Amino acid sequence: MIRKLLRNAGKVVIGVGLWPAVVLGQASAPIRPDSAAQHSAAPVASMPSVAGVWKGPLSIPGGTLPVQISIIQPGANKLIATLDLPAKRLNKVPASLTLRGDTLIFYAATVDCRFVCTQAGEAGQELRGVWSQPGLRVPLVLQRADPNGAGTVAVEKTAAVKATTYHIEAVRLTSQPGNVALAGTLSIPDGAGPFPAAMLLSDMGSQDRDSRQGSYRFFADIAATLARQGIAVLRLDDRGVGESSGNGPLATTADLMRDAQAGLSYLRIRPSIDPARTGLIGHGEGGNVALLAAAQPVPPGFVVTLAASGLVGLDLLASQAEPLSAADTARTGQARRQAWAEVLAKAAKLRTSGSNSAQVETYVAQQRLKIKSEERKQTEATLKFRRTMLEIVRQTASNDQAQAIVVNMLRQRYPDQDPALARARATDLLTPWYRYYLKFDPQPSLADVQCPVLLLNGTDDAEVNAATNLTALEKGLKGNKRVSARRLPGLNHWFQTPAAERIAAADGTVEPVVAPVLLTAVRDWVLQQGSR
Template identity: 30%
Template sequence: MKSKIVICIFLLSITIASLGCSSQSDGSQESSQLNDTKNEIAGDLKDIEGTWMGNLTAPGGLELRIVFNISTNSDGSINASMDSPDQGVSGIPVESVSYKDGNLNLGVKSIKGSFEGIYKENNKTIEGEWKQAGSAFPLVLERVEKVPEMHREQDPVKPYPYTEEEVVYENKEAGVKLAGTLTLPQSEGPFPAVILITGSGQQNRNEEIAGHRPFLVLSDYLTRQGIAVLRVDDRGIGGSTGNFSQATTEDFAGDVLTGVEYLKNRKEIDPGRIGLIGHSEGGLIAPMVAVKSPDVAFIVLMAGQGITGEEISYLQSDLIYRAEGVDNETIAHNEALLRRMYSVVKEEQNNTAAEEKLREILKAEMANTSEQKIESSDHSEAVIDAQVTALTSPWMRFFLTYDPRPTLMKVKCPVLAINGEKDLQVPPEENLKAIDEALKAGGNKDYTVKELPGLNHLFQTAKTGFPSEYSKIEETISPAALEIIGNWISEHTQ
């Protein structure tokens, strides 16, 4: 049996952007000139000079383009940088380059990543692996004259018919500064307003993923409808400060509460008509904030969670593996592995003891998996370390056990909950049912629950809903989904 040993969580970003690179990069991050770092060249530099691009398939099937830019100076020194265009990240320094006998090694220390490949003279490609945080992914690079631009027709083009303002405010309790963009209609205020809340994983204010900027599109649509919109960088990314890796969903709820207070003090905003729109994990956060603050007038849950993270993880794993064509035996084995590891996380509160038990489970799993036996012991240890770190993080401990239903029962403001029919990350049937039942049980008098046909987790019109489709679909958000959200908010802010 070949177990994948993958912890399947509905993260909306891959680690390239979340391990220290700002996806708000504007090119100010200079490429690395390799004079005093590792720089071993024994081969024709013309082989590796230029722009190289390949497609990386991450866990869950999400595909991302990876680009390396390699050039030489007149003194023989080398400039190298890395881009992740589908995440809006560019100019990541490549701190070390080694090219010897056709073997290329690129070290990207800032995100704990590296590429090792072999130059193939016959087809002028570099075939190898991208390694990061203990995982390895096949990556074939091809030389390109220019990185093709993704055509995203829904992305708004300046000048906008509304006002756009960069803002910064502080969550004093957490000691975190939050940076974002506030868009204001040009008509006469005060306006109704919404705060957009990103999904899991470290996201920037546009919630960039797979070449899409869904929060930019949503913000543009709503502002044109007369609704002010605040979208904000998560802790530790873009213009925001703070340690994202040590924060939980509850901590992020505190950041949103601070945003509500900020909007209340803006003269352009009607303090009685401030709402929240949360996507994925943001749909978990919005009800928390609504219960804590009477100033929240309404909430919209886009692919919001109605059951525990542990329950979602099993459902998500099953759906995505089946979409990949994985056999039933392997799916059952992977679920059993997840259950063993989650039991440790839930029952062992001491991190040192939990880490030791998890390592034992993962080492035994690798020893029984022929696919893993061929890998070096160093790499196996790195894989284990990455999995253990993820499992014992404060976020994961909270995510697995938090049940949103008791909080949803306390939400008294109007609620719109929508999911895409083809969502494989937050399955609509189980989650919408749980949300509906909780709101009904709590006596909420004004809520709407809808499953939107043909849409995926990002609310794109999709064929399968598989994450690998995200970047291939031109549409960022279905116009039907935008209209439902816009009309519902308008009805509740008249």
Template identity: 35%
Template structure:
């Protein structure tokens, strides 16, 4: 299934590709060799659970060994933007691959459709990071009702924004036994977003004049956002700003055939959304400092969306400053934001890469889990 994804390149999103421009005329790779085939050598179950605080029902898939036992469990949390339980993007299904790998290693795995997506109810459009955190917490509460699950060994593994969701949830409850941040932000939201736009622009071939314009747009739109709390007023100011100042914005940052008017209208609408206003000011360190359970943070060295050198050190520092020594951070060479081996890390490569999720990254997760939260031997 082909999926059109639009990138916003001044003050872009920290999502797992949903809010990004993937400008590529090349045909996507057809084969996804890591995608598991049925019949699976483990139990698979369609489940639903309630988020009573939001008044919604979330639907997902639970996989676990078909042997009797009390299994540790991992809840997978998607990145920003409405995504299904497999975090499907450009034909890749990374959460399906992760769930299959971890289940074969003896862990139960729950992955679920975001609110308003697939079989989950509710609306995603106005949801903030705080809102979707309650969805993840509801998933943990559901697993605690299952007799096959070891209620003391339920953890969260979140990709991109999902890594921050995991930290927020773990910062306010003792019910979470561990967290894994997969390319999750550690620096302040606006700093992640600003660097992201520059890195993607450079990798996309934008010249220095274009980079300078993008950086200036970032600074000036940031100031407008900070000084304008009223949404209607913000939308008017941002539209006026784009018309007056961004007539030379790099064409390489736009979808082929898209007018500048439509491009900037899309961006302004995103910048005025509740999600963005929340993400703009968020300080991940304030949550990681309060996390007392074991923490694993992984990033690819070629991740242009959530830069490893910008985001891994703050996670390590914050967790340790909070008095938690059980934290491991790893930068995995040559991997992009989706943990694929890549050339540049630019999002326009995602769909052309055959591999869905690096075996190195899968092993890093499973080995850490086995050492930290022991699973019963499968089989």
């Protein structure tokens, strides 16, 4: 029955993606409010000077976040505190306040964080202590803000890299051949420079300059972080997206390399940018585009790849989950839930018929293994089907003939799917980009790459396997003595902080954010280039 339910779901495989977090660090146990039964607070009237607004920078991996605690004293023996974390859009979050001797303890249950501190400095104008939350435990100093102004924040020197301000400029340039107009944004540090610079190159598919996925703005966050640390960043709308002209599906990986070269040329003539320290940072296919550009006669000053492929295009694409409609996904989920419900119902019958706990547990464990085995078989069958379909596209020169074959294959495998979806899928597979990428092999050009290269991949990347692809890239680049490779634990294809390490917003939602470990790794490595 289990096999039948899963088979009737349309032989669908769901690609699983991980969605990330806000702060990284050593894991710590969840913090709980102090129990009033265990600790008796001293009268708050004994410390009236604590009332006011306190501000300071919270150190996190890769930078700082502004923190503000506001304390008011509505009565002789009462203090009320609220917490503001502007970067997380958390405002006026209620916080409990406990006084033990000269120690103040703030606890905000909404975000599960605690600040244990004492007043310090001249006339008690500072709160010094330790900020704790799941995944983070760091020293924190807050200063009393000027009651007549916005207040000032004294930033401790917690990072080796000095933060700076930056501004943004609209950019328009032309890629040849074809006079393709590309538009984007340059984030550039304030000051005379010359600054190191990088151009961001997006993954396959048409992306805007922010590489936006819902509320997640991968490239915008990278650009802001690097610009604050003295690195100029150029990011462009892909062809046919936003303010850029051209047609993305008609552009091949080689065309995208020429777009990258146009961006490099633009950056190198800017007077405030150091042309010798101007490079490319590419995500997914963008990483392969960057490596292609590095093999040309005028290479970039450096290359950073974020989940670049080391395999032939067909091999990479064949290992990924087949795109599914919402109906297909829902049908598969329903089949899985129904199969498990039947297992639980049978387990209940076993209990009522006199089976002991050990027998019931054995039955449930066996059925769980059967379900997993069946799902694994379905996954393998789908990947085999996908490879066969892509191989037909690669070997069939006629678009009409290839489309007819692909549509027929899709309709046979997914008989309940809307025929229009099968035709649209076949059309996508026959675009110039797709046909080119199926034959694209990143290996031959790697021997010509001699600039510094940083290879990064998340260990939880379901689209570009870190072990397989990083190993292949390292092998192809073995003649280059300036190559570094890192596997970043727990990160997915979009380098998002793991969900377990995120801070929830006031409404309980958790938005994906770029993992600080990625931002720090890129920043530190780029700043080292040309400084030896």
